Amino acid sequence: MSESAIAIEHDTEILMYDEPEPGEATPAKVHEKTTRSNWVVSGILAVGLIIVVFPFVWMLLGSFKTEGELRRVPPTVFPEAPTLENYEHLWSQLNIPQFAFNSAVVALAVTVGNLLFCSMAGYALAKLVFPGKRIILLVVLAMLMVPGTVTFVPLFVLTSNIGLVNTYGGLILPFLAGAFGVFLMRQFMENMPKELIEAARIDGANEFTIFFRIILPLAGPALATLALLTFLGNWNSFLWPLVIAQSEDMYTLPIALALYSTGQYASQYALLMAGAVVVIVPVLILFIFLQRFFVQVSATSGIK
Amino acid sequence: MSAGTALASATGESKRVRGRKSSAPGTGRERVAGWVFTSPFLILFLVFSALPVVASFAMSFTDMRSTDISTPFDVNFVGFRNYGHLLTDETVRQAALNTAAFVIVGVPVTLFLALLIAVGLNSGVRRMATFFRVGYYLPAITSIVAVAVVWKYLYAPDIGLINTALTKIGITGPNWLEDPNWALPSLIIMGIWRNLGSLAVIFLAGLQLVDRQLYEAASVDGAGFWIKFRHVTVPSMRPTLLFGAVITGIGYLQFFEEPFVMTQGGPLNRTLSVAYESYNQFGYGNYGYSAAIAYSLFIVIMILTVIQFKVLKPNT
Numbered sequence: 001m002s003e004s005a006i007a008i009e010h011d012t013e014i015l016m017y018d019e020p021e022p023g024e025a026t027p028a029k030v031h032e033k034t035t036r037s038n039w040v041v042s043g044i045l046a047v048g049l050i051i052v053v054f055p056f057v058w059m060l061l062g063s064f065k066t067e068g069e070l071r072r073v074p075p076t077v078f079p080e081a082p083t084l085e086n087y088e089h090l091w092s093q094l095n096i097p098q099f100a101f102n103s104a105v106v107a108l109a110v111t112v113g114n115l116l117f118c119s120m121a122g123y124a125l126a127k128l129v130f131p132g133k134r135i136i137l138l139v140v141l142a143m144l145m146v147p148g149t150v151t152f153v154p155l156f157v158l159t160s161n162i163g164l165v166n167t168y169g170g171l172i173l174p175f176l177a178g179a180f181g182v183f184l185m186r187q188f189m190e191n192m193p194k195e196l197i198e199a200a201r202i203d204g205a206n207e208f209t210i211f212f213r214i215i216l217p218l219a220g221p222a223l224a225t226l227a228l229l230t231f232l233g234n235w236n237s238f239l240w241p242l243v244i245a246q247s248e249d250m251y252t253l254p255i256a257l258a259l260y261s262t263g264q265y266a267s268q269y270a271l272l273m274a275g276a277v278v279v280i281v282p283v284l285i286l287f288i289f290l291q292r293f294f295v296q297v298s299a300t301s302g303i304k
Numbered sequence: 305m306s307a308g309t310a311l312a313s314a315t316g317e318s319k320r321v322r323g324r325k326s327s328a329p330g331t332g333r334e335r336v337a338g339w340v341f342t343s344p345f346l347i348l349f350l351v352f353s354a355l356p357v358v359a360s361f362a363m364s365f366t367d368m369r370s371t372d373i374s375t376p377f378d379v380n381f382v383g384f385r386n387y388g389h390l391l392t393d394e395t396v397r398q399a400a401l402n403t404a405a406f407v408i409v410g411v412p413v414t415l416f417l418a419l420l421i422a423v424g425l426n427s428g429v430r431r432m433a434t435f436f437r438v439g440y441y442l443p444a445i446t447s448i449v450a451v452a453v454v455w456k457y458l459y460a461p462d463i464g465l466i467n468t469a470l471t472k473i474g475i476t477g478p479n480w481l482e483d484p485n486w487a488l489p490s491l492i493i494m495g496i497w498r499n500l501g502s503l504a505v506i507f508l509a510g511l512q513l514v515d516r517q518l519y520e521a522a523s524v525d526g527a528g529f530w531i532k533f534r535h536v537t538v539p540s541m542r543p544t545l546l547f548g549a550v551i552t553g554i555g556y557l558q559f560f561e562e563p564f565v566m567t568q569g570g571p572l573n574r575t576l577s578v579a580y581e582s583y584n585q586f587g588y589g590n591y592g593y594s595a596a597i598a599y600s601l602f603i604v605i606m607i608l609t610v611i612q613f614k615v616l617k618p619n620t
Contacts, residue, residue, distance in 0.1 A: 041424040048421055049439045052501055056442060058465065059454040071463045074472075113348075121345035129331075130338025136346065143353055145609045149558050149579045150602040153586055153595045154359035155352065157376050177348040207337035236447040238561050239583070254449040258565050261453045269457045276450035287445050288438065 056280070062273035063087070070270045086274035094260070095248065096278060103252040106171045106241070107234040113176035114230045115223055121177070122185025123215055127197060137186075143179040148239050156243055166246045175234060181226050188222035189215065228290055235283055253279045364596035370589035379592070386596035396597060398573045399581040403601075406492055406577070407556045414496045414503060414552050415545060421500065422507035423537060440501030448498070452565035455494050456481065459566075481567050487575045491562045499555065503548050510544030511537070543615075550612040554605050 062070055063086055065079040090096040124130070125137055155174055156165075164170035192215065200210045216223070241252045251259070257275045265271055364386055366379040390396045425436055443451060458465050459480040467477035480490040518536045527535070538545070560579040563569050569576035569584075576584075578601045585594035 041427055045421065045424045045436055048417075048424075049436055052443060052497065053439045055451070055454045055458060055497075056446075058458065059450075062457070070457075073463055073468055075463070075465060075468060117345040117348065120341040124338045124341035128334045128338040128341065130335040133338060136342060139354060140349075143349075143357070145554070145605065146353070146357055147554075147558055147602070147605065149560070149582060150360055150598050151353070151356035153582075153591050153598065154356040154363055156586075157359075157373055157591070158351075158356065160373050161376070173348070174352040176352075177345040179349065179353065182345060182349075207333065207340075211341065232445055236445075236449075238447075238449060239579075242583075243586070254447045257447075257453060258449045258561070261449075261456070261565055262568060269460075269463075272453050273457065276453045279450040280446045283445055283447070284442075287441070 059273050059276050059280075062270060063277045065270055067268060067270040070273075086270045087278075089271055090274055090278065094256070094275075096253075096256070096275070098249060099251050099253045099256040100278065102168075102171075102245075102250060103235055103254075105168060106237075106252060107231050109168070109172045110175045110234045111227050111230045113172070114178055114181040115227055117177040118181030118226065119185045119216060119219060119223065120211065121182045123189050123211055125182065126186045126189035127192070127194065127215075140179045140182050144183060146179075152239055152243055155240075159244060165244055166250050168250075170244045171241060171250070171252070174240065175237075178230070181230065184226055185219065185222055188219060192218060224290075228286070231286070232283060360595045360602075361599060363592055364599045366592045368592040368595075370591060372591070382592070386593050387600070389593065390597055390600065395573060395576065396578070396581055399576045399578045402488055402574065402576055403557060403559070403578045405488060406495065406559055407553050409489075410492050410495050410499075410556045411549055411553050414499050415549055417496065418500050418503035418548065419507050419537070419541070419545070421504040422511055423533060425504065425508050426511040437505060440504055442501065443498040444502035448561040449565055451498060452494070452562050456566045459490055482571055484571045484574045487567055487571055491559070491566065491575055494562060495556060495559060499552055503552060506548055507541065507544060510541050514540040546615055547612060550608050553608055557601060557605060557608075 061077065061079060064082040064084070065076070066081075066083055066085065069076055069080055121136075125133060125140075159165055159170045159174070164173065196214060197210055200214055205213070236254060237252070238254050238258070241255045242258070245251050245255055248256075253275075257272070257279055260275065261272050365381055365383060367382050367385075368376065368379040372379050421440065461467055461477070461479040461482070464480075466480070470477040478486045480486050514537065518540065519532060522532045522536055558579045559577045560583065563575040563577060563580055567575040569580055578597060582594050582597040582601070585597060
């Protein structure tokens with residue numbers, strides 16, 4: 001069994017520290033001291049939390065203010081007359097639905113591709129014995145740390161030569177099967193009992209049946225993790241869409257926001273706050289629902 | 305625990321498996337299935353990930369420009385000329401200095417604050433832990449572009465909240481993003497803010513593995529918070545801290561969206577990063593030179609990664 005997979009299980013358990021731990025009775029003296037310092041710690045944490053969350057709150061409040069109110073000194077905290085005009089403007093004049101659609105199509109397609117291709121390859125690398133396996137594994141591991149900054153120029157040349165610049169294909173195809181996904185799936189599947197597969201083979205199941213009917217259903221947690229991380233990564237992705245989306249109808253949300261905020265709308269803060277909200281909210285909702293799970297995964301895989 | 309150790313264990317293990325079964329690499333059926341299952345991934349991966357890494361390296365030794373895009377093999381080999389050029393290029397030098405400053409200042413501060421938060425979260429605020437975790441994690445999962453847009457507004461010299469607040473206490477704040485001396489520090493502060501929470505969560509997982517008896521023993525000996533932090537937490541957490549330093553460093557080395565949105569690399573190139581300059585050279589059509597800049601950055605990243613693997617290998 002691989003160490004990291006053990007670590008994942010282990011941490012999953014210990015990270016659920018919200019519940020009180022029964023075996024943690026301490027002598028009264030120590031406890032008293034702990035309680036007092038807990039208040040101090042909580043205070044510091046709360047101040048830290050306010051600093052960390054504040055820009056988001058400010059953005060949200062600002063998005064409901066008029067440009068005039070936003071520029072007032074001293075600033076108002078809550079919008080005097082909450083307005084949706086910034087959002088209306090985004091919708092009616094800036095093609096935001098198109099950008100949101102592009103973002104969603106790209107992020108979803110890349111996620112589905114990674115789930116399928118990475119789980120298949122991860123399974124083969126974890127459980128099947130075949131020539132060349134070790135080399136594939138080494139290449140995958142070597143590629144884990146390669147950032148997009150390094151590859152975007154040749155990738156652009158390649159994409160251009162197969163005629164995919166400024167298309168969904170160009171936005172999606174390069175990320176459809178990533179090294180990280182294979183690594184994650186392999187680490188997870190490594191721990192599945194080999195007997196399961198052998199028993200199915202004896203029962204006459206073919207390799208595809210074994211994979212789709214037996215392995216995949218058991219890989220739920222790893223698939224969910226991969227789906228979440230891939231979706232987040234691609235929803236927020238910047239450099240590649242910036243390079244490849246050359247006309248407005250192919251922009252994703254971050255590209256549109258970046259180009260508007262540095263271009264003709266640079267000083268329209270109210271509008272930009274609303275734009276930022278639109279980029280963040282889908283991810284925020286996803287995160288709030290899956291946060292515990294997400295945090296565990298990040299803590300154990302070191303993915304930010 | 306970390307990706308680093310996981311990698312080490314993954315390769316180490318496959319060696320063992322191979323050693324045991326070296327004479328029989330699977331049944332015929334397994335061999336076929338193995339290749340069938342890996343080939344969709346492999347084709348996409350080789351074409352769109354592995355090939356560009358090699359091509360980027362090759363390209364950095366050519367004079368390729370945007371005009372050569374349809375004939376990528378019909379370019380001239382120029383040896384180390386691109387690399388020689390970037391050593392004397394003032395703009396690249398400034399970008400390298402900025403990037404180095406971002407890493408050298410940003411990493412220790414982020415690590416220190418993240419560890420403090422993690423210790424806080426670990427030392428008993430159980431009831432609120434979920435709440436704190438969501439909050440602290442928020443900046444890391446949101447688009448840098450969206451976050452940068454908000455911070456640009458916070459940093460605005462006349463109407464931004466930061467200067468408005470400073471005025472209240474009698475300080476005239478600088479024009480953060482347009483003052484050559486303040487622009488980069490402004491971006492570093494935002495970078496720290498962004499990475500703090502996610503790193504704290506990674507540290508928290510590490511802290512949970514620290515032997516509680518060490519703390520209890522220290523408490524019995526009368527050690528306060530600071531002594532425990534210095535002599536129990538930090539030494540026990542060394543591998544996790546190093547891992548955190550490396551991934552944070554790798555992230556900071558590539559900073560790009562922040563200056564793109566907030567300063568466009570200005571004023572006076574003071575917020576230009578190496579990744580940004582590589583993107584700019586690509587925009588000017590200098591593909592070979594852009595690749596050379598990107599590859600130089602990649603070499604630094606690889607060195608950091610190797611250090612991490614080397615140091616983290618023994619039992620973590």
